[in-house]
Structures are given as C-alpha cells and as structure tokens.
Amino acid sequence: MRTHTVALWSVSILLLSLGSYLPGTAHAQDVDAVRQELTAVRRQLDSIREQYEQRLRELTDRLEHLEAQRRAATPASGQTPGSPAGPPAYAQPVPLTAASLAPAAPEPSLRETLTPRQPFALAQPGRTLLFDIGVSGDFVTDFTSRNRERRRDGTFAGRENRFFPREVELGLFGRVDPYASAVVRLSAGEEAAGLEPSDRSLTVEVDEANLTLLTLPLGTTARLGVMRPRFGTLNVVHQDDLPQIDRPNVLSRFFGEEQLEGEKGIEAFWVLPLPIYNELSVGAFDGDNEVAFGRGTLRDPLVIGRWRSFFELEQHGGLQIDVSAASGIATDAHRNTVLGLGAKYKWGAPGSGFPLFTVAGEALYAMRTVTTGGADTAPPRERRFDRWGGYLYGQWDLDRRWAAGLRGDWTELAVERGREWAVSPYLQFKPSEFLRFRVQYKHSEGTGAVERVANEFFLQGTFILGAHPTERF
Amino acid sequence: MRAPHRLALGLTLAVVLIGGILLALPAPELAAEPPLRVLTTLPDLWSITRAIVGDLGRVEVATRPGQNPHDLEIRPSQILLVKRAEILVRNGLEEDAWIDPVVESSGNPRLLRGSPSVIEASQGLALLKIPSGRVDRSLGDVHPSGNPHFTLDPGTLPTVSASIADGLARLRPDLARKLDANRSEFLALVEARFQRWREMLAPYRGTRVVSYHDSWPYFYRAYGLIELGVIEDRPGVPPTPQHLVSLVRQMKEQGARLVVLESWYPPDTAAAVARLAGAKLVVIPQSPGAVPGTGDYITHMDHVVKALAKALADP
Numbered sequence A: 001m002r003t004h005t006v007a008l009w010s011v012s013i014l015l016l017s018l019g020s021y022l023p024g025t026a027h028a029q030d031v032d033a034v035r036q037e038l039t040a041v042r043r044q045l046d047s048i049r050e051q052y053e054q055r056l057r058e059l060t061d062r063l064e065h066l067e068a069q070r071r072a073a074t075p076a077s078g079q080t081p082g083s084p085a086g087p088p089a090y091a092q093p094v095p096l097t098a099a100s101l102a103p104a105a106p107e108p109s110l111r112e113t114l115t116p117r118q119p120f121a122l123a124q125p126g127r128t129l130l131f132d133i134g135v136s137g138d139f140v141t142d143f144t145s146r147n148r149e150r151r152r153d154g155t156f157a158g159r160e161n162r163f164f165p166r167e168v169e170l171g172l173f174g175r176v177d178p179y180a181s182a183v184v185r186l187s188a189g190e191e192a193a194g195l196e197p198s199d200r201s202l203t204v205e206v207d208e209a210n211l212t213l214l215t216l217p218l219g220t221t222a223r224l225g226v227m228r229p230r231f232g233t234l235n236v237v238h239q240d241d242l243p244q245i246d247r248p249n250v251l252s253r254f255f256g257e258e259q260l261e262g263e264k265g266i267e268a269f270w271v272l273p274l275p276i277y278n279e280l281s282v283g284a285f286d287g288d289n290e291v292a293f294g295r296g297t298l299r300d301p302l303v304i305g306r307w308r309s310f311f312e313l314e315q316h317g318g319l320q321i322d323v324s325a326a327s328g329i330a331t332d333a334h335r336n337t338v339l340g341l342g343a344k345y346k347w348g349a350p351g352s353g354f355p356l357f358t359v360a361g362e363a364l365y366a367m368r369t370v371t372t373g374g375a376d377t378a379p380p381r382e383r384r385f386d387r388w389g390g391y392l393y394g395q396w397d398l399d400r401r402w403a404a405g406l407r408g409d410w411t412e413l414a415v416e417r418g419r420e421w422a423v424s425p426y427l428q429f430k431p432s433e434f435l436r437f438r439v440q441y442k443h444s445e446g447t448g449a450v451e452r453v454a455n456e457f458f459l460q461g462t463f464i465l466g467a468h469p470t471e472r473f
Numbered sequence B: 001m002r003a004p005h006r007l008a009l010g011l012t013l014a015v016v017l018i019g020g021i022l023l024a025l026p027a028p029e030l031a032a033e034p035p036l037r038v039l040t041t042l043p044d045l046w047s048i049t050r051a052i053v054g055d056l057g058r059v060e061v062a063t064r065p066g067q068n069p070h071d072l073e074i075r076p077s078q079i080l081l082v083k084r085a086e087i088l089v090r091n092g093l094e095e096d097a098w099i100d101p102v103v104e105s106s107g108n109p110r111l112l113r114g115s116p117s118v119i120e121a122s123q124g125l126a127l128l129k130i131p132s133g134r135v136d137r138s139l140g141d142v143h144p145s146g147n148p149h150f151t152l153d154p155g156t157l158p159t160v161s162a163s164i165a166d167g168l169a170r171l172r173p174d175l176a177r178k179l180d181a182n183r184s185e186f187l188a189l190v191e192a193r194f195q196r197w198r199e200m201l202a203p204y205r206g207t208r209v210v211s212y213h214d215s216w217p218y219f220y221r222a223y224g225l226i227e228l229g230v231i232e233d234r235p236g237v238p239p240t241p242q243h244l245v246s247l248v249r250q251m252k253e254q255g256a257r258l259v260v261l262e263s264w265y266p267p268d269t270a271a272a273v274a275r276l277a278g279a280k281l282v283v284i285p286q287s288p289g290a291v292p293g294t295g296d297y298i299t300h301m302d303h304v305v306k307a308l309a310k311a312l313a314d315p
Helices: A002-025 A031-073 A110-114 A146-151 A249-255 B003-024 B043-056 B076-084 B099-104 B154-171 B173-204 B217-223 B241-254 B268-277 B297-313
Strands: A132-143 A163-177 A180-192 A200-213 A220-227 A263-271 A277-285 A302-313 A317-329 A335-348 A356-372 A381-397 A402-412 A418-432 A435-448 A452-466 B036-040 B057-061 B087-090 B118-120 B208-211 B226-230 B258-262 B280-284
Touching: A146 A452, A163 A200, A249 A356, A249 A381, A249 A402, A249 A418, A263 A302, A263 B076, A277 B076, A302 B076, B036 B043, B036 B076, B043 B057, B043 B087, B043 B154, B043 B173, B043 B297, B076 B099, B087 B099, B087 B154, B118 B154, B154 B173, B154 B217, B173 B217, B173 B297, B208 B241, B217 B226, B226 B241, B241 B268, B258 B268, B258 B297, B268 B280, B280 B297
Parallel strands: B036 B057, B036 B087, B087 B118, B208 B226, B208 B258, B258 B280
Antiparallel strands: A132 A163, A132 A452, A163 A180, A180 A200, A200 A220, A220 A263, A263 A277, A277 A302, A302 A317, A317 A335, A335 A356, A356 A381, A381 A402, A402 A418, A418 A435, A435 A452
C-alpha cells in the first residue's frame, strides 16, 4: 500500500513537472506523442488506483468478517450467546469527538467482578526478577484423646484436636552481588499462648535473614544474621521438609518444638581438601533458645561446632555421619553443653532411583547444671544432670509418589525426672514435587514428669509455591 | 570470670580472629597449572567435554550415569567435586539448576554462576519448546527457557562444542590449539556417524511417535520423526487418565507406531499406552553411560538410534 502511494505521488510530480515543462517546449515537441504518453500514464494511474481500491475493499471485508466473528464469540453484557450479534460497532456512524477517540473503560460484568484477579505481578514478560520467591504452607491436624487435649500435653501442645497452620513461610533468596547471597524467610504459624485451651496466637517470625559470603579466601564460606545453625542432622531441616510430621522427641525435649531456630550470630564452614567429603563448621550466636541456651547475649555466647562426613557406598548408596557440639548458658545462668551424633544412609535402585531406602538416626547427650531446692527447709544446691536420647527411622520410597516409614523415639527429659518412648508409622503421598500429604500415627508412653500414655493421629498437607531449594541428602 | 565463660569467650574471639585474618588475606590467584580440572553437571556434557579435553585434563560429572536429573537431591560428594574443579560446564536451562546451591556450599567461588570459569553449553542454540503465555506450576515442572535436551540432536554439537572449547580456551589459552584440534576430530567422527544414523532412520521419516517425558524434540527434529504427543504432558506430574485416553485415541487415529520411554522412568504407564494403542514400547537411555558400553557420545547415540531403528523395523 505504501509502495502504491509513493508511486501515485511520483507520477503526480512527474505530471506536474511535465505540465510546467511543456509550454516552454511546445514548439519543439511533438504534441501528439506527448498526448499519447499522457494517456498511457493516466491508464496506468487508473489501473493502480483500481488495484489499490480493490485491495482496500478486500482488507475491509476481511476486517469486518473477523470483527463479526469476535463479537459473536464474546457476546456483549446482557446478550445471550445464541442471539444475533448485530452490526459491527464500526458500521454505526460515530461522531469524531475527543471522547469517542479515547475509549472509555467498559463496565465490568458480574462474572468479571467475581473472577479472582492477580493483584500484582512482580515479574513481567521480558523482565526477570533478580531473586527467587517461594511460599510454602504446612498444615497439620493432631487428633488425640479428650484427656490429652485438656492437659495440653500432646505432641503439638495446646493445638490438640485442631487443624492448624504450623508454618506458612515466605522465602526470598538469591545472589546479592558476585560476592554474596542472601536468604530471608518469614513464617507465620499457630502457637499455644497461655494456659487456657483457647489461648492461641498466630505469630509471625523471622526464621532466617542471613547473608552468605561466598568468595572468602581459603575456601571459607561465612553466614551472618538470623539462621538455623549447623547442628546435628535434622536441625538444618525446615519444618515443611522434615521426614515425618513432627520432630523427634529428643529434639523437642532438649531444644523445644522448633529446635535451634532463629539464632543470631555468625557461622563459618569449610569443605576440607581431603579425598572424601569432610565439612567443618563453627559458629557463635546470641543464644536465644529458651529451652537450652536462653542467655541471649554475646557476653555468654552459644558456640556450635559440627563435623560432617560423607561416604559414597557402592554405586547407589551414600552414608553421612555428623558429630556436633553446642555449648552455651541457659536462662538459669548455668552452662549447658549438648553433644550430638547422627548418621544417615540411603540406597536407591539403579535407573529411576526408586525404590529408595533411607535409614537415619541421631543421639544427643546433654550435660547441664541446675540449681535445685532453695525452699525454707533446704538450701539451694547445684546438681549436674547428664541426659540423653535418640531416634531412629526407616523410610521406603516405593516411587516418586508413595513412601512409608517407621520412627522410634526414646529420650530422657532435659532437666526433670522422667523418660518417654514413642513409635510412629507414617505414610506419604506426593502428587508432584510441590505437593505432599502425610498421615502418621504416634503412640507415646512416658514416666516421671511425663507420666502418660498418648495415642495421636496426625494429618499433614504441604505445598510449595514458586521457587524452592533443591532437596539435600 | 568462670572457666566456662572464659572458654566460650575465648572460642568466640578465636573464630572472629581467624575470620578477620582470613578476610584480610588476599584471594589466591587462579592456579594455572596443568592439567585441566573440569566438572560437568550432566553425563551428555561430560561425554562431549571429555572428547574435547582428551588427555589435557580430567573431566568429572556431578550426576551418576543413568540417574534422572529431575529427581536429583544434592549429595555432599557433589560439593567435593565442585571444590576440586576449576571449570564448570553446565546445561544452562534449569536442567541443572541444582548445581547453584552445591557451588555455594563448596567454598569455590570460581564456579559461581556468572564467573568466567562457568561455561553454559546452551548458548547460541535455537531452542525448542520455549513456553509462551502464562508459565506457572500448573504446567508441571516446566523449563521456562526451553527444552534442555539439545545434545540429542547431533546437529547441535558444532555450537555446543564451540561453546565448551571456547570457554576452556579462554581460561587456558596455552591449550587452545590442542582443544580446537580435539574438537575438530570429535566433530568429524560425529558427522560421519550422523550421516549413518540418518541413513538408518531415513526409512522412518514422518513416523509418528509418542514420548513418555518431553526429552526428545531435538532428536525427532534431527531424524524427521513426528512427535504425536507426550504421555507425561505436564513434566514431573503423572498423567491423568483423561489425557491417556485422549492420547491413545489420537495414536490409533494417526497410526503412531512407537512409544519412547527413558530408562529411568517406571515402564507401567508407557507400556499400557503402547499396548492400548497397538504401538511398540522402546526403552532407551537418555544420557550416556546408563547402559554398559555407552560411555561416550557416539556409542550412546549409536545405541539409541539402533534401538529405535530395530523397534521401527519390526513388523
């Protein structure tokens, strides 16, 4: 079309030029020859114009046809799908006013109003977000007896016989610059708040907010900020990634339900230049764990060290062993030192990796001094408690979707007199990598300060939205 | 001050002091001593890189032969491999995104993504199956940048091997000539075999086939096979019965002759689809080394092409 327009203009200019030129040279030119040329040019012009108009008509017809199709496919508000579409809007005489040139926003239909909308977009096509965002939701139900609910001594204390959000987590992670990466995890979850059955609160916490320095010399990697310190096997695992619905009893008794989480401090680790994998980590923290190390000051820091080794066994197996130590001051101003020994073995079938068999266990030994007595009859005196406990579990992943396992727990209480054991079979179903359901039965028996027999039935649903770090061994 | 307190304070001070000294030390220069120490993320890249490096160094792979990279979990031994390597060759299309946290745990900053020591093999390729429109997890574990199984088309090797050889030569200019000679030799071998593979599959050009996982679009393009559908229509999510019924009907209508299953997936669903549609099931490894005697690119592709040709030739 553009070519035709240019051609028309060129011919017009040529004619004008010829027109202005002819009078001055009329005597020298053969008038008949010029007329013939002019006639030929006119014919060409007419032909071009006809072609141009024909093409324009075709395009207009095509446009009208498409517009009619579109209108028929999406009937206007109040028009039933079967009713005639009516003439296209552009066929109506429309006054060319400023208002008509700027189309007014159409009124949303009821259906449009009720349709959920994406509230905002962080990343748009062609524009890449410079860090990853992931959301995980972990919902748990703890069915147990009325007695356990009344005494609030179930595994999820204060939330017995409830469906509750254990942890809904927003994770932001990525590279800060060529030298560092960072992670921020905010979580919200329901917790028991007071002594009354209805005393519960939804608390939001900063689980992690730390910077990892990646380019330090001598192969050093250092983290600073709020973090889950490298202690033992399961402490570094987030709630939604635990192998069972609840944390093993020994970890809950020695460190509380969420174990060592949200510690503030600095941690450095090294992968040692040896033929097999050996990792050494050392960290110093405020000590904010109220159960074990609640001093909360760097004047009495919580110091944690871990050595972890890994052995590739045969072609499809692997064994990890870790030894940990944590030493800090408890809220009663006495030192508490906890030693840990963990092991994990996995074997996966050749090819698909399934079935996958996992055996793992961990034992903790705590040395703690506690002040007892202090009443009128007896002077206060310091007593040293040496307590230990452990867990062992086996899991059989039949395929990507189905897995079953069994965990056994045995532990002494950290300070009080008493001990407990438990056995927990469980079943797992994963429709995809990002969605998981579990059921778990737990039978517990305790003596001393935890004198009870408890039968609990847990249900869990976990989802992951967006980015999520790759699973680790 | 009590003894435990002094101990704790002493330990903290020691950590801070050591950290301070380490921070103050200058970063060691990139060691330039031979031989090359190269790590690749996946077996296909390992086979290509090994052919280019030859006897100029050692090439290791972070995944086990025959292991499904989609279900991979990070093993500490991979961290050790990263720590030892000076150059990393990766796919570059999310297929091996798991290597990022491995590198971050290794204390080897030379292999962090974006570093000159990291070679992305997919650079410069015309990629297939780049999803358009809204991309989210309802599509499964989809690769937003495009299908990553490009090495299954031998026609991509000139570009892939050029990326690898150029990356290696950039870091070790002293080896550039030898690397280039190795690459040329490798490409000549591949080209000769590619011609033979094309001849073997030439009678079946235009044949309709169905894959279990979406691993083979580059392979089909190379040999003129037509992908009628994919059983696992959303990657990483088992197919729905409705999809399978629809696929079987389509296979019957259009005469699909073959169902291709990667050896690391369970055969039940693919076998059922093949049986219902009257097609054949062929189980083949997607990467080198999964089957004994297929440790390099040529023997692997030879195995794949022969298996397909045999399955298609049988009445």
